[in-house]
Amino acid sequence: MHHMARAIRIFDRKIKHGDLIVELVVWQLPLATQDRPHGLKYRLWCGRSGTTVVRYDNEAGKGDHRHDANGETAYVFASVEQLIEDFVSDIERLTGWRME
Numbered sequence: 001m002h003h004m005a006r007a008i009r010i011f012d013r014k015i016k017h018g019d020l021i022v023e024l025v026v027w028q029l030p031l032a033t034q035d036r037p038h039g040l041k042y043r044l045w046c047g048r049s050g051t052t053v054v055r056y057d058n059e060a061g062k063g064d065h066r067h068d069a070n071g072e073t074a075y076v077f078a079s080v081e082q083l084i085e086d087f088v089s090d091i092e093r094l095t096g097w098r099m100e
Helices: 080-095
Strands: 008-017 020-028 040-048 051-057 065-068 071-074
Touching: 020 080, 040 080, 051 080, 065 080
Parallel strands: none
Antiparallel strands: 008 020, 020 040, 040 051, 051 065, 065 071
């Protein structure tokens, strides 16, 4: 039986603040791909009542991008730290809540 290497979850955090929910999940992939040259898969989501306030992700075929009320825009990935910093900054700007 052929065993395929699997993605490893390296970061997983869920925060609730009133009706606001924030989820951050990052996986280390076994190999980098054309869509994910940094070798990471991620989904950072902030929403309330099931509605997305802001989301950063890099689903297969689409590469790094972000979603907000204005739609979807490309995102230039520099590092996991910068990704999380940009996401937290968007949450603060869009909701007025400062995540600690």
